Amino acid sequence: MAAATLILHFISFLSHHYLVVTTLFLSLIPMLIHSSTLDSDIEVLRTVKHSVDSTSISSDSFLDTWDFRVDPCQSTGRHFLGVLCSFPLDNSPSRIIAIDLDDVGYDGFLTPSIGNLTELTTLNLSKNKFRRTIPESISNLTKLTKLSLSDNCLAGTIPTEITLLKNLEYLDISGNTLSGSIPINISRLRNLSYLHMARNALTGTIPDLTGLWQLETLDLSFNQLYGNLPYFPLRLTTLSLNDNILTGHISPVNMLSNLSRLDLSHNLFSGIIGKEILSFPRLVYLNVSNNQFNAIEAANFSMEERQLQFLDAENNNLHGLLPVNLTTIQNLTAINLARNEFAGPIPREFGNKIEQSWRILYLDNNFLSGDLPPEFITHSKRISGSLANNCLKSCPVHIKLCRGGQRPASECIR
Numbered sequence: 001m002a003a004a005t006l007i008l009h010f011i012s013f014l015s016h017h018y019l020v021v022t023t024l025f026l027s028l029i030p031m032l033i034h035s036s037t038l039d040s041d042i043e044v045l046r047t048v049k050h051s052v053d054s055t056s057i058s059s060d061s062f063l064d065t066w067d068f069r070v071d072p073c074q075s076t077g078r079h080f081l082g083v084l085c086s087f088p089l090d091n092s093p094s095r096i097i098a099i100d101l102d103d104v105g106y107d108g109f110l111t112p113s114i115g116n117l118t119e120l121t122t123l124n125l126s127k128n129k130f131r132r133t134i135p136e137s138i139s140n141l142t143k144l145t146k147l148s149l150s151d152n153c154l155a156g157t158i159p160t161e162i163t164l165l166k167n168l169e170y171l172d173i174s175g176n177t178l179s180g181s182i183p184i185n186i187s188r189l190r191n192l193s194y195l196h197m198a199r200n201a202l203t204g205t206i207p208d209l210t211g212l213w214q215l216e217t218l219d220l221s222f223n224q225l226y227g228n229l230p231y232f233p234l235r236l237t238t239l240s241l242n243d244n245i246l247t248g249h250i251s252p253v254n255m256l257s258n259l260s261r262l263d264l265s266h267n268l269f270s271g272i273i274g275k276e277i278l279s280f281p282r283l284v285y286l287n288v289s290n291n292q293f294n295a296i297e298a299a300n301f302s303m304e305e306r307q308l309q310f311l312d313a314e315n316n317n318l319h320g321l322l323p324v325n326l327t328t329i330q331n332l333t334a335i336n337l338a339r340n341e342f343a344g345p346i347p348r349e350f351g352n353k354i355e356q357s358w359r360i361l362y363l364d365n366n367f368l369s370g371d372l373p374p375e376f377i378t379h380s381k382r383i384s385g386s387l388a389n390n391c392l393k394s395c396p397v398h399i400k401l402c403r404g405g406q407r408p409a410s411e412c413i414r
């Protein structure tokens with residue numbers, strides 16, 4: 001209000017001399033009065049900036065433009081980059097509704113006073129060097145819909161208070177050094193559609209997530225999560241659980257028929273990769289490599305369209321004959337079944353696919369025997385991969401696929 005009064009005096013002084021200028025200024029007055037920022041919000045922005053090492057605030061970065069000689073919400077686009085304000089229609093002060101910083105390596109910590117920005121809907125500090133813990137006061141930001149703190153240096157546990165942010169739709173805390181377990185009550189965040197916690201040091205089991213019925217993307221990869229799988233929300237389209245120490249059967253995944261991408265690689269899963277999974281109509285990418293699965297089931301899809309392009313089941317305990325029904329998946333181009341215990345001949349149909357659409361085929365380190373289908377020789381240049389270390393009768397080493405040779409006969413008596 002003091003600022004507004006000052007402006008009025010200035011204008012009445014001018015009006016003795018310049019009538020035109022006076023009217024111009026007067027028309028601006030209502031806007032100037034009602035758009036100034038709430039003092040305590042300005043105070044928080046100041047603290048946010050002061051919590052970042054000034055040597056990491058490069059010139060022309062967003063934080064560098066935060067010049068507190070002007071009002072954040074009245075600044076003209078050259079100051080306070082990365083900040084959005086509300087402009088209430090009544091005469092109440094403007095509030096900060098978004099902080100969306102650039103990724104220039106700000107080195108600092110997230111001030112607990114952030115909890116005073118109670119109108120904030122977006123907070124994005126990703127790809128910087130924010131350290132220390134996520135402050136508990138974050139629970140006061142109940143209007144947040146988007147929270148991204150990914151790729152920083154945040155440590156400590158995920159505060160359970162985060163489960164109070166009931167309007168969150170997007171939560172990304174991946175790429176930090178967070179430890180402890182996933183808050184057991186995370187399912188309270190009913191509006192979440194995107195949950196990304198990959199590349200941390202999270203332990204414990206995956207809590208029940210079925211309450212997150214809006215969830216479409218879940219990425220918990222590269223942590224130290226263990227135990228059996230819980231049930232997941234049915235709307236999921238992307239599920240990445242790779243590089244953990246998860247165990248048991250994967251039957252909870254069998255119901256997720258909307259998946260387009262499923263990565264379970266590098267865990268300790270066992271049992272069967274059920275026929276439901278290859279039958280998901282939108283599945284494009286399936287990686288079950290580096291587990292202890294002992295079978296993969298595939299139906300005949302010659303009458304139905306399937307999207308699957310990448311299948312990686314390397315390094316499991318898959319045994320029996322090669323799954324010939326894979327040749328009925330129209331879009332499939334890259335197959336890795338290496339380092340398993342498949343035995344018997346390479347099906348004739350595999351030869352047809354090499355002539356047609358398969359481009360990557362790894363079958364090495366199994367116990368395949370018999371003759372190669374002729375297309376493996378006539379069309380060998382079309383494909384990359386390996387047949388090495390099997391029990392094949394003739395795999396001419398001038399063919400790239402055959403480089404590395406076959407197993408000694410002693411390993412082939414089974």
Ligand SMILES: *[C@@H]1O[C@H](CO)[C@@H](O)[C@H](O)[C@H]1NC(C)=O
Pocket residue numbers: 040041043044047113116
């Ligand atoms: C945040 O709010 C608390 C309690 O209302 C107050 O004590 C504190 O000074 C505020 N911090 C900032 C930076 O405004």
Ligand SMILES: *[C@@H]1O[C@H](CO)[C@@H](O)[C@H](O)[C@H]1NC(C)=O
Pocket residue numbers: 100101102103124125126127146148170
């Ligand atoms: C968050 O900010 C980073 C860095 O500026 C940007 O790459 C990313 O797209 C933003 N994320 C969201 C969800 O807006």
Ligand SMILES: *[C@@H]1O[C@H](CO)[C@@H](O)[C@H](O)[C@H]1NC(C)=O
Pocket residue numbers: 112113114115116117137140
């Ligand atoms: C958060 O809200 C609580 C209760 O509404 C209040 O006591 C506390 O001061 C707030 N903290 C911050 C940092 O705003």
Ligand SMILES: *[C@@H]1O[C@H](CO)[C@@H](O)[C@H](O)[C@H]1NC(C)=O
Pocket residue numbers: 166167190191
């Ligand atoms: C969730 O989203 C719906 C629809 O967008 C909205 O009406 C609701 O207020 C949001 N928040 C909660 C807590 O459900």
Ligand SMILES: *[C@@H]1O[C@H](CO)[C@@H](O)[C@H](O)[C@H]1NC(C)=O
Pocket residue numbers: 160184185
């Ligand atoms: C989880 O939520 C339930 C009720 O919804 C509550 O009783 C329990 O204390 C909460 N647990 C934690 C760890 O927040």
Ligand SMILES: *[C@@H]1O[C@H](CO)[C@@H](O)[C@H](O)[C@H]1NC(C)=O
Pocket residue numbers: 234235236258
């Ligand atoms: C699967 O996706 C479709 C299309 O995006 C959607 O209409 C349907 O509701 C989804 N299924 C589930 C169980 O969410």
Ligand SMILES: *[C@@H]1O[C@H](CO)[C@@H](O)[C@H](O)[C@H]1NC(C)=O
Pocket residue numbers: 242265266287288289290310311312
């Ligand atoms: C599958 O996951 C493994 C890690 O376990 C990775 O090395 C491999 O590249 C992935 N396969 C594909 C096709 O992306």
Ligand SMILES: *[C@@H]1O[C@H](CO)[C@@H](O)[C@H](O)[C@H]1NC(C)=O
Pocket residue numbers: 297298299300301323324325
């Ligand atoms: C191939 O698919 C058919 C029909 O879906 C099924 O009956 C058969 O058992 C499958 N073959 C193998 C080897 O799994």
Ligand SMILES: *[C@@H]1O[C@H](CO)[C@@H](O)[C@H](O)[C@H]1NC(C)=O
Pocket residue numbers: 284306307330331
């Ligand atoms: C699968 O193949 C069909 C027909 O060739 C094509 O229309 C479709 O886009 C492909 N799907 C993907 C995911 O590439």
Ligand SMILES: *[C@@H]1O[C@H](CO)[C@@H](O)[C@H](O)[C@H]1NC(C)=O
Pocket residue numbers: 300301302324325327328349
């Ligand atoms: C799949 O079914 C079709 C039609 O029933 C049949 O012609 C084809 O040989 C089957 N493919 C395999 C690999 O069994």
